[in-house]
Amino acid sequence: MIQTNVTQKASPRFRMLTDDQVEALSRAAMEVLDKVGLKVLHPGVRKMLRSAGAFVQDERVKVPEHIVNQCLTSAPKGWVLYDRQGRRALEVAGRNSYYGTSTASPNTKDALSGEYHQTRVEDLALAAKVADALENIDWVMPMGSAQDVPAKAADLHEFQATVTNTTKPIVFLSYSSRGAELIYDMAAEVAGGAERLRERPFLVLYPEPISPLVMPAEVADRILIAADRFLPQMMGPAIQPGATGPVTMAGAVAQGLAESLFCLVVAQVRRPGCPVGLGCNFGIMDMAQALMSTGAPEMSLALAAQAEVAQSFGLPTWGLAGATDAKVLDGQAGAETAYHILAQGLAGLNLIHDVGYMDMSMACAVEQLVLGNEVIGMAKRFFSGFEVSREHLALEVIAQVGPAGHFMQQRHTTEHFRSQLWRPRVFTRQPFEAWKSGGAKDVETRIREEIRRILQNHRPQPLPESTLAELDRIKVQGEKELTGR
């Protein structure tokens, strides 16, 4: 056998759907857009879509396939995300997986005491600092919904706290269209101008319509705001199978695709070529409590399928992992965290968010973020696979060591062990007696210590004084405007 062009790297990945199934889901989404359409509560967007060739009757907008296809053609097949310093950070395309934090929770599980309390702006600052230090957290979202500031302007406080304490790329919600504009002003200040921000975007807007098939005016406004600035946006419709979408996963995926595609159409018609993602969320509703779970196994199943269809269009994808329904850092937290982080990385979802959610997305928890970071480390090691090469087959080393020898003192081992073997930050590998005499600490205790260590030792890159002052000015002015005071 003659071998040329040998593939050296072996890494695991999976595919869920056959090509026919991808096609079937894609056709189903097109049919929903064409025959059912969305209720659009923004008169300007209805008018815009009508001019583009959509069928509009009262508030209902139906989009024929050729318009969707035009928009799929104009949408770029991926984006580069930079960090706050303008350095290249993430290639949001293909099957590159990056993990990000949770967001928008009314409650926080305190980073230092572990107690649940209402979210405060200082919790977000602290969480951003820890996220900045964690090697496997690639990007962030403001980690909570601050309850100690006026609700209408909370997003300004939250963004300020986040961008001040980490250089990692930020995905943000905003609570109003004006809020989104003000946050973009803040980001432009940080980047050194709006044009510079456009060239090296470090933030992504995240608009979320209401399932099933409703686009509120305020969500449409935000899509337009990001499109006009030619800044990346990741659509995030959230379907709850059995409640706001079909309970059968295929139907939920089809509807989710339709809703996300609709957002993409609005963006592309407004500004052809603007960077967009085809994201989706599946919040599996527990049928005994009628509450949304973030740990249910079906979630990754639906996300993986939705992503494969999005990947067939060449579009960036969105995931949800590192979240738990557990209220404490126990076995359930471990299991749910591991399951979804691994599944979605294997499925190649691009921006996988919500690392840090506890209590069914009701609280952001730094301890869960640290646990998630640990598991992502293991998962990334799995995804990176290994090399099948002469060097790695190590036949010469095996022959040299021979029967009953050992490899510990081999140069080959010294050269390769750091890259071959993952090291835990917080998981224990101590022998029992040492663990016992060290205080018999469980993982929650060790994580709490690690959080303290990070907070004591890690200094995020500070922003220049002038930038900090300007961010503050925008926030104060913005709050006056948004609250009318």
Place this chain on the structure above:
Amino acid sequence: MAVKDIYQAVVGFDEVKAAELTRAEVEAGADLQVILNEGLIAPMDEVGRLFSEGQLFVPEMLMAAQAMKAGLAIIKPLLAETDAKPRGTVVIGTVKGDLHDIGKNLVAMMLEGAGFNVVDLGVDVEPGRFASEALSHKADLVALSALLTTTMPAMEETVSTLKEQGAGVRTMIGGAPVTQAFADKIGAQGYAEDAPSAVELARRLLS
């Protein structure tokens, strides 16, 4: 005998049969209170029991409630006002500025299934409208829902409007960002974390 069949139709989630059999029993001259209590309310109590035991789930409860409602639609106009004895009238809606409604819809459907008369005002409801509807329907309870933290002030405004306009009605609130502390702060009589507890709360408040 046939009232038992109405019972079976409700626990079997068959709304067409529940309506047909109810009509048949009415035409046969059966006692309306017996049809109501043994044919329509009793099966819902059984469904409720099976639900709390974890044998039936929310979608099934809602299907049974739909069948019960179909039967109830037949006899309700025939029952004298004093005989009707619903558990109470609840006006429900999502507050001003908020368009999210799945939670509110679930609570409304489960309250109906539990025998309450429910008036659903939809989403983005002005405080003034909650008040006028509560008065015109002689509501015993007003239930408010919100998903967005930015719309929680509208809950506070609605509760005070209800007090001001003399509706004198009790209020309960719910939704992801809502808490007991917030309910206490704005003077609502109750807060529920999920749809089944909302029904329990309504029962307690109106008992």
